[in-house]
Amino acid sequence: MGLQLSDITLTYPDGDSFLTALDGVELDVPNGHLTAVIGPSGSGKSSLLAVAAMLVTPDSGRLVVDGTDVADLDRHARTALRRTTVGVVFQQPNLLASLTATEQLQVMAHLDGTPPKAARKRAAELLDAVGLAGKAGRLPGQLSGGQQQRVNIARALMNDPSVLLVDEPTSALDRERSAAVIDLITTITHRRGTATVLVTHDRSQLGGADRVCEVVDGRLRDHHPTAEVVAPTENAPSAPVRAGTEVPAPGTRPGSYRPR
Numbered sequence: 129m130g131l132q133l134s135d136i137t138l139t140y141p142d143g144d145s146f147l148t149a150l151d152g153v154e155l156d157v158p159n160g161h162l163t164a165v166i167g168p169s170g171s172g173k174s175s176l177l178a179v180a181a182m183l184v185t186p187d188s189g190r191l192v193v194d195g196t197d198v199a200d201l202d203r204h205a206r207t208a209l210r211r212t213t214v215g216v217v218f219q220q221p222n223l224l225a226s227l228t229a230t231e232q233l234q235v236m237a238h239l240d241g242t243p244p245k246a247a248r249k250r251a252a253e254l255l256d257a258v259g260l261a262g263k264a265g266r267l268p269g270q271l272s273g274g275q276q277q278r279v280n281i282a283r284a285l286m287n288d289p290s291v292l293l294v295d296e297p298t299s300a301l302d303r304e305r306s307a308a309v310i311d312l313i314t315t316i317t318h319r320r321g322t323a324t325v326l327v328t329h330d331r332s333q334l335g336g337a338d339r340v341c342e343v344v345d346g347r348l349r350d351h352h353p354t355a356e357v358v359a360p361t362e363n364a365p366s367a368p369v370r371a372g373t374e375v376p377a378p379g380t381r382p383g384s385y386r387p388r
């Protein structure tokens with residue numbers, strides 16, 4: 129299951145010609161694995177996530193999400209698959225200013241037709257899981273940037289996704305809060321068994337990744353040895369990057385989890 133992209137090519141119209149944003153991309157993310165994607169600005173990282181999230185249709189190639197070949201689906205079935213299996217965490221939390229943390233999550237459940245009582249319970253569980261149990265009644269303006277990003281992550285988990293796509297989640301956070309958010313994403317991946325893709329500019333955030341890939345000019349390069357990927361700075365994680373190694377996926381997806 130998990131997420132598989134095979135020979136994915138994506139072009140955008142560019143004046144009289146086309147710009148190739150993704151060029152023959154191959155990516156296989158099993159459940160319970162965190163794949164970090166790095167690469168220079170404009171190299172195609174967000175395009176990769178957009179294809180994986182079924183928000184953009186590639187020109188060619190095969191996309192399999194949680195065991196379903198997306199090419200077999202019409203637009204409605206694709207939307208349904210996204211709603212039930214994919215969680216997306218965007219760079220900016222984009223929380224609604226007038227809603228409390230709990231309500232941000234409940235809105236998602238409402239859109240999916242979840243009964244209010246069940247939605248309230250799930251929202252409470254998830255806010256607890258991301259360390260915000262005591263802040264469930266707060267508005268975004270009453271939360272720090274890191275706390276807002278935690279609400280954003282909890283919101284992406286409301287549909288219990290098996291595929292989690294995370295785009296630069298720490299760009300607005302300081303080093304300490306960034307580390308806490310990345311740690312949370314790593315924990316969610318391993319404990320819930322999500323197939324997670326994390327796009328990041330920050331090489332100091334790669335310590336928890338099972339694999340590290342680099343996009344250059346729309347091409348996904350093979351995994352790099354740790355020393356090539358993780359810059360030797362004081363931010364470098366102590367845990368080694370297990371580039372290209374296989375870590376057994378959990379047999380079942382545990383029902384509850386807590387941040388470390």
Ligand SMILES: Nc1ncnc2c1ncn2[C@@H]1O[C@H](COP(=O)(O)OP(=O)(O)OP(=O)(O)O)[C@@H](O)[C@H]1O
Nearest residue numbers: 140141147149167168169170171172173174175176
């Ligand atoms: N909707 C679009 N229409 C046309 N070109 C686009 C579109 N979206 C992205 N591009 C182009 O596709 C290429 C890849 O863009 P993408 O946003 O995927 O890169 P990125 O690696 O995520 O960049 P960044 O790190 O700056 O966010 C870039 O050259 C970009 O200008």
